[in-house]
Amino acid sequence: MIQVKAPRRVSGDACEQSRKPEGPAHMSINFSPELIRKYDVAGPRYTSYPTAVQFTPAFGARELAAQRSVIAGRVTGGPLSLYVHIPFCAKVCFYCGCTKVVTNNRARGADYLARLLQEIPRRAALHGGAREVRQLHLGGGTPTFLSTDQLAELLATLRASFHFAPDCETSIEVDPRTVMPDTIHALRALGFNRVSLGIQDFDPRVQLAVNRVQSESATVAVVAAAREAEFESVSFDLIYGLPLQSQASFSRTIAKTIALRPNRLSLFNYAHLPHMFKTQRQIDATQLPTAEQKLALLGAAIGQLSDAGYDYIGMDHFALPEDELSKARAAGTLHRNFQGYSTHAECDLIGLGMSAISSFDDCFVQNTKELDDYQTRIDNGEIPVTRGYALSEDDRLRREIIMGLACQGVVDRADVERRWGIDFDRYFAGEIASLAGMADDGLIAFDNRCIRVLTPGMLLLRNICMNFDHYLRQSDTQQRFSRAI
Numbered sequence: 480m481i482q483v484k485a486p487r488r489v490s491g492d493a494c495e496q497s498r499k500p501e502g503p504a505h506m507s508i509n510f511s512p513e514l515i516r517k518y519d520v521a522g523p524r525y526t527s528y529p530t531a532v533q534f535t536p537a538f539g540a541r542e543l544a545a546q547r548s549v550i551a552g553r554v555t556g557g558p559l560s561l562y563v564h565i566p567f568c569a570k571v572c573f574y575c576g577c578t579k580v581v582t583n584n585r586a587r588g589a590d591y592l593a594r595l596l597q598e599i600p601r602r603a604a605l606h607g608g609a610r611e612v613r614q615l616h617l618g619g620g621t622p623t624f625l626s627t628d629q630l631a632e633l634l635a636t637l638r639a640s641f642h643f644a645p646d647c648e649t650s651i652e653v654d655p656r657t658v659m660p661d662t663i664h665a666l667r668a669l670g671f672n673r674v675s676l677g678i679q680d681f682d683p684r685v686q687l688a689v690n691r692v693q694s695e696s697a698t699v700a701v702v703a704a705a706r707e708a709e710f711e712s713v714s715f716d717l718i719y720g721l722p723l724q725s726q727a728s729f730s731r732t733i734a735k736t737i738a739l740r741p742n743r744l745s746l747f748n749y750a751h752l753p754h755m756f757k758t759q760r761q762i763d764a765t766q767l768p769t770a771e772q773k774l775a776l777l778g779a780a781i782g783q784l785s786d787a788g789y790d791y792i793g794m795d796h797f798a799l800p801e802d803e804l805s806k807a808r809a810a811g812t813l814h815r816n817f818q819g820y821s822t823h824a825e826c827d828l829i830g831l832g833m834s835a836i837s838s839f840d841d842c843f844v845q846n847t848k849e850l851d852d853y854q855t856r857i858d859n860g861e862i863p864v865t866r867g868y869a870l871s872e873d874d875r876l877r878r879e880i881i882m883g884l885a886c887q888g889v890v891d892r893a894d895v896e897r898r899w900g901i902d903f904d905r906y907f908a909g910e911i912a913s914l915a916g917m918a919d920d921g922l923i924a925f926d927n928r929c930i931r932v933l934t935p936g937m938l939l940l941r942n943i944c945m946n947f948d949h950y951l952r953q954s955d956t957q958q959r960f961s962r963a964i
């Protein structure tokens with residue numbers, strides 16, 4: 480048996496009145512080896528539904544331009560969230576599954592930026608540049624591979640092409656190994672108000688095993704600079720399940736994290752998929768923790784973070800109670816997109832740069848994942864979208880249910896029936912039958928009004944969402960995902 484301290488639950492959802500008491504906030508959860516074996520299966524992280532596995536080259540730039548939601552967006556002027564992908568990294572981290580280009584040649588950054596500056600006005604014309612941008616995120620790769628002057632040029636083009644809200648959340652990922660405190664101040668002066676730091680683990684042995692050696696003093700200096708520059712939010716990315724992590728070493732990493740008090744943190748479950756990501760073949764698989772050890776690492780981390788006052792948002796994310804994510808979780812307005820949890824459910828997402836994904840009510844599209852192809856398509860005057868997906872009515876219904884479980888931990892069945900005009904029990908007869916097993920295992924509770932995730936189920940949210948995933952029933956789909964534990 481593994482003792483796992485329960486996450487602190489956040490209250491406030493549509494089914495509040497039908498809730499049964501579920502015990503103290505810090506009760507222990509027992510996961511038997513049988514239960515771990517049962518739920519340690521491959522499945523998506525549900526940053527979207529359907530997932531990118533369903534994207535097809537048959538849905539490209541022409542189909543995107545004709546899509547109802549894209550045309551309607553231009554007319555109604557609904558708000559936007561923008562994501563810009565900067566793919567370059569000076570050195571490879573062995574665990575990485577991101578779309579990246581490893582190089583030290585800064586000229587490649589300049590060539591890429593020249594193309595981005597062309598894509599931005601092109602996309603603004605397609606989607607409606609007058610729509611209010613409420614969120615901008617620069618991710619990678621390493622966005623600070625570009626110099627401060629280059630980032631200034633990028634922001635100037637974005638601001639000239641789109642209409643930014645005065646209080647737009649403007650965030651950037653930084654790598655403390657390569658960013659000096661001066662750069663942090665310069666980023667703040669450019670208008671970034673949120674910063675996200677890649678850390679993964681403070682333990683030098685683990686850092687060496689994954690080829691990401693990052694001194695604690697560099698991280699501390701970047702955090703201090705971000706506080707001094709008055710960034711509204713500082714967030715950390717950590718990973719559990721890396722080689723050589725032990726209970727004791729990871730507990731020290733979490734303690735060091737708590738001491739630095741980030742507003743938010745992501746604690747990602749390392750997905751070892753060497754058949755899909757070549758760099759992961761450099762990781763010694765014999766040094767990886769087992770599923771049982773990983774669940775214990777997660778459980779202990781949740782306990783430490785809960786004791787330090789952090790709310791467990793769900794699927795790898797934590798935030799201080801005063802953070803917007805915690806408030807959105809409590810208010811039932813939390814949303815999930817390709818960057819993880821978000822507070823901007825009302826926005827269409829436009830992804831710019833190679834591999835970036837855009838999301839609308841009825842479709843997804845992705846830019847080409849190859850750098851040369853991206854640059855050639857831009858030079859040819861194209862929108863560089865090479866694959867996408869048009870959602871059916873059934874996809875949209877299932878997306879709402881999966882996102883309800885992942886973001887609010889609850890689905891109001893009566894509300895779904897009323898708004899979608901279905902008989903829930905009949906439409907989801909198979910899904911309800913499989914949920915019964917999860918109810919027996921103490922992960923969820925359901926009655927004729929609600930499906931509600933219980934505290935142990937918060938650790939297995941992916942598995943619970945998988946019940947409603949139509950595409951996982953296709954035999955070749957499931958093996959494309961990492962294991963849930």
Ligand code: SF4
Binds near residue numbers: 567
């Ligand atoms: S983890 Fe980040 S810094 Fe490391 S290789 Fe991947 S994208 Fe680059």
